[in-house]
Structures are given as structure tokens and as C-alpha cells.
Amino acid sequence: MRLTFTVNGRKQQADDVWEGESLLYVLRERMGLPGSKNACEQGECGSCTVRLDGVPVCACLVAAGQAQDREVVTVEGLADFARQRDHGGCAAEGHGISLDDAKRWRSKPGENAQLSPIQRAFIDAGAVQCGFCTPGLLVAADELLERNSSPSDEDIREALSGNLCRCTGYEKILDAVRLAAARSEEAV
Amino acid sequence: MDFLRPASWEEALAAKAEHPTAVPIAGGTDVMVEINFDHRRPDALLDLNRIGELREWEVGEETVRLGACVPYTRIIESLRAELPGLALAAHTVGSPQIRNRGSVGGNLGAASPAGDSHPALLAAGAEVEAVSVRGTRMIPVEEFYTGVKRNCLEPDELIRAVHIKKADGPQQFSKVGTRNAMVIAVCAFGIALHPGTRTVRTGIGSAAPTPIRATAAEEFLNSALAEAGLWDSGQIIPPAVARQFAELVSGAANPIDDVRGSAAYRRHALGVMARRTLGWAWEEYRGNERSARCA
Numbered sequence: 001m002r003l004t005f006t007v008n009g010r011k012q013q014a015d016d017v018w019e020g021e022s023l024l025y026v027l028r029e030r031m032g033l034p035g036s037k038n039a040c041e042q043g044e045c046g047s048c049t050v051r052l053d054g055v056p057v058c059a060c061l062v063a064a065g066q067a068q069d070r071e072v073v074t075v076e077g078l079a080d081f082a083r084q085r086d087h088g089g090c091a092a093e094g095h096g097i098s099l100d101d102a103k104r105w106r107s108k109p110g111e112n113a114q115l116s117p118i119q120r121a122f123i124d125a126g127a128v129q130c131g132f133c134t135p136g137l138l139v140a141a142d143e144l145l146e147r148n149s150s151p152s153d154e155d156i157r158e159a160l161s162g163n164l165c166r167c168t169g170y171e172k173i174l175d176a177v178r179l180a181a182a183r184s185e186e187a188v
Numbered sequence: 189m190d191f192l193r194p195a196s197w198e199e200a201l202a203a204k205a206e207h208p209t210a211v212p213i214a215g216g217t218d219v220m221v222e223i224n225f226d227h228r229r230p231d232a233l234l235d236l237n238r239i240g241e242l243r244e245w246e247v248g249e250e251t252v253r254l255g256a257c258v259p260y261t262r263i264i265e266s267l268r269a270e271l272p273g274l275a276l277a278a279h280t281v282g283s284p285q286i287r288n289r290g291s292v293g294g295n296l297g298a299a300s301p302a303g304d305s306h307p308a309l310l311a312a313g314a315e316v317e318a319v320s321v322r323g324t325r326m327i328p329v330e331e332f333y334t335g336v337k338r339n340c341l342e343p344d345e346l347i348r349a350v351h352i353k354k355a356d357g358p359q360q361f362s363k364v365g366t367r368n369a370m371v372i373a374v375c376a377f378g379i380a381l382h383p384g385t386r387t388v389r390t391g392i393g394s395a396a397p398t399p400i401r402a403t404a405a406e407e408f409l410n411s412a413l414a415e416a417g418l419w420d421s422g423q424i425i426p427p428a429v430a431r432q433f434a435e436l437v438s439g440a441a442n443p444i445d446d447v448r449g450s451a452a453y454r455r456h457a458l459g460v461m462a463r464r465t466l467g468w469a470w471e472e473y474r475g476n477e478r479s480a481r482c483a
């Protein structure tokens with residue numbers, strides 16, 4: 001079947017999508033966006049977390065056809081998404097990230113403009129080790145701070161309870177979210 | 189495989205009548221796991237996400253009509269006052285990502301004995317609104333579960349909504365698992381006090397082939413509370429009564445040994461949860477009574 005939906009602010013189309021395919025598979029294998037990670041395919045690890053019409057979900061548990069006509073934001077579009085949000089977000093055509101740009105995306109140390117505040121904070125707090133869990137955590141943490149700009153530790157733990165990390169022991173991840181929250185308060 | 193995408197409830201019913209083997213998909217948190225692991229390869233998926241009314245609820249005089257696809261997150265945010273037991277249970281489901289998609293309709297459709305909504309629905313009192321092109325059936329939730337992961341839906345039926353009694357007294361839910369998040373219940377227990385009818389109702393999860401009520405325990409407690417006049421006096425429940433209630437709840441279970449826990453542990457844990465949740469709920473009832481009397 002054919003699937004048309006919005007990915008990171010741009011209309012996209014995929015053909016020959018199998019009806020039982022997950023949104024995660026479409027993003028990674030058909031759109032060429034490997035940012036969202038595939039680890040468990042059963043909703044347990046959160047490394048595939050994306051926003052579906054704004055809501056954080058496990059992309060591995062959304063049937064591709066359920067994303068028809070909907071808006072998906074992946075980690076590749078997070079910096080742009082955060083920028084739109086901070087600047088009053090006029091979502092006119094031409095905004096968003098093309099697939100090519102998303103594929104070429106690299107985090108360049110020192111170039112703040114390329115990173116969302118939560119990405120910056122993860123780097124500065126040393127919250128990334130192997131990095132496999134990072135995309136899902138970034139999407140989940142960014143959504144938490146969008147809802148709640150000064151979360152308690154309990155709020156952070158709850159919001160990130162669907163994201164597993166095998167490396168960091170989570171402390172640095174909590175630090176990163178606290179750092180991003182503190183910086184956004186300073187900025188106001 | 190077909191992907192059926194009805195835009196309205198009528199279309200969905202027509203599609204299910206025409207393709208009785210089509211598997212409905214709501215949040216997908218059960219269905220997609222089965223497909224990803226090749227445990228299930230249905231001829232067709234029937235997507236319910238496009239049907240707006242399934243994500244809505246109506247708060248009536250006595251019941252809440254909860255649309256089948258309302259995600260757990262909405263229940264926790266918006267229905268805590270009307271459905272406290274279900275909101276507590278919903279809060280223990282999976283993780284934020286799972287609660288953002290998973291629904292009570294899906295929990296009923298899957299009919300796992302470990303589903304967390306079931307004890308809360310059994311304790312509160314609920315009916316499942318099952319609809320087909322042939323008409324509507326209202327099924328008391330205790331009759332809905334027919335076996336391990338089986339329910340009494342006909343092949344052409346879909347769940348439209350669940351009608352849940354609004355809380356008329358305190359409700360509690362408790363679940364045993366290895367950690368706080370992302371955990372399938374070793375066993376679970378729900379309790380609802382109904383001061384209006386002076387009855388207590390219960391629900392047991394993960395400790396029998398289907399979710400069940402502990403009816404003998406309910407009957408014992410109902411008469412013990414009545415005989416001692418405790419609904420009126422608001423005095424504490426004598427420990428011996430609470431103990432007997434807990435034992436009867438344990439006895440109602442018919443658990444198995446599995447990787448999550450032994451049958452003996454499940455029985456034991458159910459007794460502990462029954463005693464504790466009764467204590468919490470009764471304390472809240474006494475508090476409400478006291479403040480009502482002072483006012």
C-alpha cells in the first residue's frame with residue numbers, strides 16, 4: 001500500500017508498504033532515517049520513540065497505515081521542531097527538514113544552531129555513552145520539557161520510565177534534563 | 189494482508205461484518221508485538237484510529253461511557269474523580285509511551301488475565317457495549333472473559349465503549365511486579381467500596397485463567413460490615429475481619445506457577461494486597477464520613 005504522511009515537517013510518501021509493517025520500519029528502511037533505533041520491537045525499550053501528532057509513542061508499535069495523513073517527528077527533526085516551537089512555530093510550507101538533510105545530519109560540536117536545547121544538554125552533561133538509547137530519550141525528554149518546564153526528579157523519572165539505557169546508569173541523563181530545564185528558565 | 193481504514197463507526201461495523209477475521213487494531217500495543225514477532229499474521233487489520241467517537245467519553249448520572257480507544261493517559265488525566273480505581277490501574281500500565289496508545293478496549297480485546305484494567309472494572313462494576321451490524325449487546329464485564337486471552341465477542345462484533353459505574357466511594361488498586369514501570373502483573377487486586385448499596389466489590393488479576401471477582405470474600409465482608417454497623421459508625425474494621433477477608437481473596441484465586449511467580453506466592457501476595465487495599469479504602473471512607481459529619 002502507499003503511505004503519505006508528514007515527517008519532520010515535510011510531506012513524504014512511501015510505496016509498497018506491507019500492511020503489517022511498523023512505522024519504525026518505514027522510517028528506517030523506507031525513508032532512510034535510522035535515528036529512531038530498533039532494539040526490541042515490543043515497546044519495552046523506548047529507543048524507537050517518536051512524536052505522532054505530538055504524542056510520544058513507540059514507533060515499533062504503530063502500524064504504518066495508522067500514520068497515514070499524520071505528523072511524525074523523529075530525532076532527526078528534533079532541532080528544527082524545537083526551533084519552530086521557540087520561535088512561535090509558523091509551520092508554513094518550506095519549513096521542516098528534507099530527507100536528504102535529515103540523512104546528512106551530524107551533531108557538530110560548537111554549532112549550537114544545529115542542536116535542540118535538550119541535545120545540547122545531553123552532550124554537556126555527558127549523558128551519552130554508546131548512544132543507542134539517546135534518540136528515544138531525547139524525543140521523550142523534549143516532550144516532557146514542552147509540557148513541564150521545571151519538572152521534579154520524580155516527573156523526570158516517570159517521563160523517561162519507558163526508555164532503557166544499558167550504559168549510563170541514568171544519573172547523567174537526569175542531569176541533562178535538569179540542565180536543559182535550568183537553562184530554559186535562565187533564558188526566560 | 190489488507191489494511192482496512194474505516195472513517196466512521198458504521199463503516200467499521202460493515203467492514204467487520206464483511207471481514208470477520210480482520211483483527212481490529214487500536215493502540216496496537218498488543219497487536220503489533222504479535223505481528224512484529226510473527227506470532228500472528230492476520231488476513232486483514234481493521235484500524236480504529238480514524239473513528240473519533242471511540243476516543244471520547246461521556247460522564248452520565250451513574251456511569252461513564254468510556255470510548256473503546258480512549259488511551260490510558262486520558263483516563264489518568266481526566267477521569268480520576270469518576271473512575272479512581274481504573275485511573276490507578278491505568279497509571280501502572282507499561283510506560284508513558286504505552287499509556288499514550290493503549291486502551292481499555294484493547295485490554296478487553298486481548299483479555300489477558302494479567303490486563304490491569306480488569307480488576308478495576310470488576311470492582312467498580314462495568315458493562316461492555318459490544319456492537320455489530322446486527323445490533324448492540326450490553327455484557328456485564330464478569331461474563332465477558334471466557335478463558336485465557338479469550339472473550340465472548342462474536343466475529344462480527346466490535347467494542348464500542350465500556351460503561352463503568354461512577355465511584356460512589358473509595359477505590360484502590362494494587363499490583364505486584366518486579367519494578368514500578370513496564371511490568372506485567374505477577375498478580376493484581378482492585379477493590380471498590382459502594383456506600384450507596386453498602387457493598388464491597390473486588391477484582392483479581394493474573395491469578396486465574398480469567399480476571400475474577402472474589403465473591404465469597406465480598407459476601408463475607410458485606411455481612412461483617414453490616415452486622416457490626418460499621419458503615420454507620422465509621423469505626424475501624426476489626427483485624428480478624430480483615431484477615432478473614434484476605435484469606436477468602438487468596439482462596440478465590442486459582443493461580444499457576446510461571447516465570448513471573450509461583451502459585452503459592454501469588455496466593456500470599458493477593459491476601460496481603462486485599463488486606464492493605466481494604467485498609468486504605470476504609471480509612472478514606474472513614475475520613476469522608478467524619479468530614480461529612482462535621483460539615
Ligand SMILES: Cc1cc2nc3c(=O)[nH]c(=O)nc-3n(C[C@H](O)[C@H](O)[C@H](O)COP(=O)(O)OP(=O)(O)OC[C@H]3O[C@@H](n4cnc5c(N)ncnc54)[C@H](O)[C@@H]3O)c2cc1C
Pocket residue numbers: 042043044211212213214215216217218219220221236256257280281282283286289290291292293294295296297298302303304305341345346347348370371372373
Ligand atoms: C511494553 C508493554 C508494556 C505493557 N504493559 C502492560 C501493563 O502493565 N498492563 C496491561 O494491562 N497491559 C500492558 N501491556 C499490554 C497492552 O498495552 C494493553 O493490553 C493495552 O490495553 C492494549 O490496548 P491497545 O489499544 O494497544 O490494543 P491493541 O493492541 O490495538 O488491541 C488488543 C486486542 O484487542 C482487540 N481490540 C482492540 N480494540 C478493539 C475493539 N474496539 N473492539 C474489539 N476488539 C478490539 C484487538 O484486535 C487485539 O486483539 C503492555 C504492552 C507493551 C507492549
Ligand code: FES
Pocket residue numbers: 037038039040041042043044045046047048049058059060061
Ligand atoms: S524498539 Fe520500539 S520500544 Fe524497543
Ligand code: FES
Pocket residue numbers: 127128129130131132133134164165166167168
Ligand atoms: S548510552 Fe548506551 S544504552 Fe544508553
